[in-house]
Structure formats: structure tokens, C-alpha cells
Amino acid sequence: MTRVAVNGAAGRMGETVIETAADRDDVSVVVGFDVDGVDEVQGVPVVDAGEAADALAEYDADVAVDFTVPEATLSLAEACREAGVGMVVGTTGFDEDGFAALDDTAEDVPLLKATNFARGVHALLRAISEALPAVPDYDLELMETHHNGKIDAPSGTAKTMLETVQEERDVEPVYGREGHAPRDEDEIGVFARRAGDIRGEHELIAAGNDEVLSLSHHAEDRSVFAAGALDAAVWIENQEPGRYDFGNVIDQ
Numbered sequence: 001m002t003r004v005a006v007n008g009a010a011g012r013m014g015e016t017v018i019e020t021a022a023d024r025d026d027v028s029v030v031v032g033f034d035v036d037g038v039d040e041v042q043g044v045p046v047v048d049a050g051e052a053a054d055a056l057a058e059y060d061a062d063v064a065v066d067f068t069v070p071e072a073t074l075s076l077a078e079a080c081r082e083a084g085v086g087m088v089v090g091t092t093g094f095d096e097d098g099f100a101a102l103d104d105t106a107e108d109v110p111l112l113k114a115t116n117f118a119r120g121v122h123a124l125l126r127a128i129s130e131a132l133p134a135v136p137d138y139d140l141e142l143m144e145t146h147h148n149g150k151i152d153a154p155s156g157t158a159k160t161m162l163e164t165v166q167e168e169r170d171v172e173p174v175y176g177r178e179g180h181a182p183r184d185e186d187e188i189g190v191f192a193r194r195a196g197d198i199r200g201e202h203e204l205i206a207a208g209n210d211e212v213l214s215l216s217h218h219a220e221d222r223s224v225f226a227a228g229a230l231d232a233a234v235w236i237e238n239q240e241p242g243r244y245d246f247g248n249v250i251d252q
């Protein structure tokens with residue numbers, strides 16, 4: 001049984017992780033961290049995030065799962081280092097310094113970060129790598145749609161899709177278009193929409209030669225991300241310090 005601490009316990013994802021874990025017998029959420037004075041979420045005690053290092057030890061957590069904001073993730077990373085606890089990071093929107101700080105943390109504890117814990121998105125990334133060589137001159141455009149509470153844009157997943165495309169094609173992103181904006185053959189348009197409570201939609205289109213190829217994924221519920229993050233928590237519990245990604249869990 002993997003003992004999990006959840007950072008951002010009162011948030012959309014934190015609460016879903018706690019709910020999803022309650023239906024599994026391989027994980028148990030022993031403590032949550034948040035900032036807004038919440039005492040418990042679905043029976044799980046929630047402690048102020050500033051007390052995370054002590055609480056990780058007190059509740060004997062094996063792994064911390066984080067769905068917050070980059071600043072909170074980096075503060076948790078310090079606590080995990082101090083307590084010798086591995087991390088599963090789902091938070092998106094890091095800058096270069098943030099990525100470097102996560103690399104530093106991974107020198108001391110195992111750290112697995114994924115911009116999307118849906119297995120279908122991992123399959124989508126593989127499909128993109130596989131498909132692009134067959135459509136070398138087609139125009140590429142990337143779209144993502146999320147709920148109106150999402151802070152970062154484009155989504156972490158869209159950025160990962162872009163990186164995957166750029167491993168195959170030398171394209172430059174153009175974020176939205178406005179006014180006189182003729183398309184360059186080496187560009188890829190990237191578009192972010194925010195509306196309602198849409199869980200997460202991502203699509204890459206490749207158009208040319210009188211056809212359109214569409215590679216897409218949509219999440220129907222946040223529990224798909226929570227399930228993947230908990231699979232990652234179980235997997236990472238026994239790993240050595242280092243940086244890991246969701247592919248390690250899927251390919252195990």
C-alpha cells in the first residue's frame with residue numbers, strides 16, 4: 001500500500017485524487033496540503049502547505065502527489081527533499097528556472113512529472129511521432145480547450161505535443177493569429193480556448209494534399225488524470241532518485 005500526500009488537496013485535481021484513491025486498495029491518501037484553511041477533504045486531514053516537511057514525516061508518507069501552481073510545487077519539492085519522499089508532479093506552467101529546480105530535486109528523491117496523466121494522451125503523443133513522417137509537407141495546427149478556471153495557456157499538454165511535433169518537423173509556433181497574418185509554411189498555429197468546465201481537449205491537425213488528418217484526445221472526467229497520477233505514485237515509491245516521466249509507468 002503506497003501512502004500518499006496530496007498537495008493542493010482542496011483544488012479540482014487534489015479532491016479528485018483523494019476521491020479516486022478511496023476506491024483503490026493499492027494507495028491510501030494519508031494527508032493533504034493546501035493554503036486556504038481547509039481542515040479536511042473527504043475525511044483526509046489537510047495541513048497548511050508551510051508545514052509539509054514535518055507532516056510528510058508525521059503521517060509517514062511514501063510519495064507526494066502535486067496538482068497546484070509552480071510556486072507551490074517548488075516549495076513542496078524542498079519539503080520532499082528534507083523528508084526523503086518521492087514526488088509525482090502534475091502541475092503545469094513552469095518556467096526554465098522551475099524546470100531546473102525540479103531537476104535539482106530529482107538528484108535527491110525520485111521525481112516523476114507529466115503534463116498529462118491520461119493514458120490516451122500518452123498514446124496520442126506516440127501517434128503524432130508515428131504519423132508526421134507520412135505527411136511531411138502538410139500544414140500543422142494545434143488546438144486545446146479547457147475549463148474557465150485554468151490559469152496557464154497554452155496547456156502543458158499542448159506544449160508537450162508541440163515538443164513532440166518539433167522532434168519530427170522544424171516548425172515555429174505562432175500563438176493565435178490576428179490582423180494581417182498570412183501563414184508561413186514553417187509555422188504551427190497554437191490556440192487555447194477557455195469555457196465552462198471542459199476537462200481537457202487537445203487536437204493536432206495536419207492538412208494538405210486534399211485531406212485533413214486529425215489526431216485528438218478529450219478527457220471526460222478528471223478521474224482519468226487522478227488514476228494515472230496514482231499509478232505513477234505506486235510506481236515511483238520504489239525508484240531511485242532521478243527524473244522520470246509517465247512513459248516509465250506505462251512501459252513498466
Ligand SMILES: NC(=O)C1=CN([C@@H]2O[C@H](COP(=O)(O)OP(=O)(O)OC[C@H]3O[C@@H](n4cnc5c(N)ncnc54)[C@H](OP(=O)(O)O)[C@@H]3O)[C@@H](O)[C@H]2O)C=CC1
Pocket residue numbers: 007008009010011012013014033034035036049066067068069071072075089090091092093114115116117118152156225
Ligand atoms: N498533469 C495532469 O494530468 C493534469 C495537470 N493539471 C494541472 O494541475 C494544476 C492544478 O489544477 P487544478 O486542480 O485544476 O487547480 P485548482 O486551482 O483547482 O487547485 C490548485 C489547488 O492548489 C492550492 N494551492 C495554491 N497555492 C498553494 C500552495 N502554496 N501550497 C499548496 N496548495 C496550494 C489552491 O488553493 P487556492 O485555490 O486557495 O489558491 C488549490 O486548492 C494545474 O497546473 C493544471 O494544469 C490538471 C489536471 C491534469
Ligand SMILES: O=C(O)C1=N[C@H](C(=O)O)C[C@H](O)C1
Pocket residue numbers: 092115116117146147150154155156157158199200201
Ligand atoms: O488544468 C487542467 O485542467 C489540465 N491541465 C493539464 C494541462 O495543462 O495540459 C492537463 C489536462 O489537460 C487538464
